[in-house]
Amino acid sequence: MNEGRDAEGQRRWLGWLAPVMVILVLWAVVLLQGQRSRENAAKAQLAQAADQLITQANLARADWLLHGKPQPLQWRPAAVEGEPLPLYLDEAGRPLLDERQGCGELWLALLRRPLLLLGQTSLTVSAGHSQQGHYCDYVGDGHQLRWWPHSGVSELSTQPTDQ
Numbered sequence: 001m002n003e004g005r006d007a008e009g010q011r012r013w014l015g016w017l018a019p020v021m022v023i024l025v026l027w028a029v030v031l032l033q034g035q036r037s038r039e040n041a042a043k044a045q046l047a048q049a050a051d052q053l054i055t056q057a058n059l060a061r062a063d064w065l066l067h068g069k070p071q072p073l074q075w076r077p078a079a080v081e082g083e084p085l086p087l088y089l090d091e092a093g094r095p096l097l098d099e100r101q102g103c104g105e106l107w108l109a110l111l112r113r114p115l116l117l118l119g120q121t122s123l124t125v126s127a128g129h130s131q132q133g134h135y136c137d138y139v140g141d142g143h144q145l146r147w148w149p150h151s152g153v154s155e156l157s158t159q160p161t162d163q
Contacts, residue, residue: 061093103136
């Protein structure tokens with residue numbers, strides 16, 4: 001009689017174990033898909049920011065030429081409310097990266113939005129120099145946007161997780 005109860009108890013236990021395992025596996029798959037979606041959205045947002053930086057820099061250059069090459073140009077993108085911000089340009093009309101304005105100031109002047117990815121992850125901002133000239137790095141959620149303001153060239157890459 002004891003053996004019958006033990007066998008019945010094991011069947012009940014196994015009957016509960018299978019659905020719980022299926023639910024855990026489904027939960028893990030959904031979690032992984034959500035993470036991938038977030039990574040893709042972060043990369044897409046940085047790619048969009050790269051395009052907008054280049055576009056806004058070109059529009060600022062046109063405005064700078066139109067107004068007689070003032071230094072600094074009081075710049076406000078056309079679709080943005082608020083006061084213009086100072087934007088320093090070099091002799092060719094490209095955004096200057098110097099002691100007056102760093103990468104964060106360039107982002108804010110040209111894009112008029114906070115240094116955030118997906119509205120919550122702060123971007124790490126740094127400046128550097130390579131053979132192509134001075135550049136800005138905007139890094140967040142495992143992705144890096146490198147932008148050379150003087151040439152308008154940008155590069156988007158995935159950062160290793162240990163950095």
